[in-house]
Amino acid sequence: MTEVSLSRRERKKAATRQAIADAALSLFLERGYDQVSIRDIADAADVSTTTLFKHFAGKEALLFDREAEREAQLTAAVRERAAGEGILDALRRHVLDTWLPVAAHPQRAEFVALVDSTPALRAYYERMWTRHTYTLAAAIADELRVAQDDLGCVALARFVLDIPVLTARRPDRRAAVETIFEILERGWREPQ
Numbered sequence: 001m002t003e004v005s006l007s008r009r010e011r012k013k014a015a016t017r018q019a020i021a022d023a024a025l026s027l028f029l030e031r032g033y034d035q036v037s038i039r040d041i042a043d044a045a046d047v048s049t050t051t052l053f054k055h056f057a058g059k060e061a062l063l064f065d066r067e068a069e070r071e072a073q074l075t076a077a078v079r080e081r082a083a084g085e086g087i088l089d090a091l092r093r094h095v096l097d098t099w100l101p102v103a104a105h106p107q108r109a110e111f112v113a114l115v116d117s118t119p120a121l122r123a124y125y126e127r128m129w130t131r132h133t134y135t136l137a138a139a140i141a142d143e144l145r146v147a148q149d150d151l152g153c154v155a156l157a158r159f160v161l162d163i164p165v166l167t168a169r170r171p172d173r174r175a176a177v178e179t180i181f182e183i184l185e186r187g188w189r190e191p192q
Contacts, residue, residue: 017056019045020041020051020065021065022045023044024036024044028062032118033118034118038052063114067132071131074094074136078143079143087144088181088184091160091181095177099177102164132161133157133158136157136161137154137157140153140157156184
């Protein structure tokens with residue numbers, strides 16, 4: 001009985017969190033980030049500001065509501081890969097499975113424009129991305145049994161995390177992702 005109650009509570013918490021994030025995104029896209037207050041978002045989501053802050057650390061975090069989940073998925077792609085599957089192959093599969101659907105989302109261009117045009121969001125994004133780089137690098141290093149600050153692991157993590165930016169405007173994103181992983185796997189070669 002306790003597990004059913006806990007499960008229900010967790011579902012309600014997740015639904016509230018999602019409602020807050022959805023309200024924030026909608027308001028930010030409609031009015032612009034700087035023209036929306038925390039109170040506006042709480043009202044739109046029909047929650048108190050206290051509830052909002054129980055789910056999100058700050059205003060910027062409202063726009064990046066799934067980043068902790070994405071970071072966990074990145075490390076899981078490395079740590080929980082199939083027996084015999086290489087790290088690069090696991091990361092390739094993960095990027096293809098997760099990035100391509102995000103890139104095709106109908107609000108993607110609006111979201112990117114909002115982040116690019118708002119200094120606070122751009123700074124938050126860059127800090128978050130740096131943190132993801134070191135988390136992924138540590139997972140790779142652990143699997144290879146090398147120091148967590150191993151330059152090769154950090155470089156690989158950074159290159160993998162830059163794939164969305166590098167491929168976003170390519171007409172065939174899947175082919176672009178595959179090209180980058182080919183370079184990571186075989187090294188860059190000067191065109192003949």
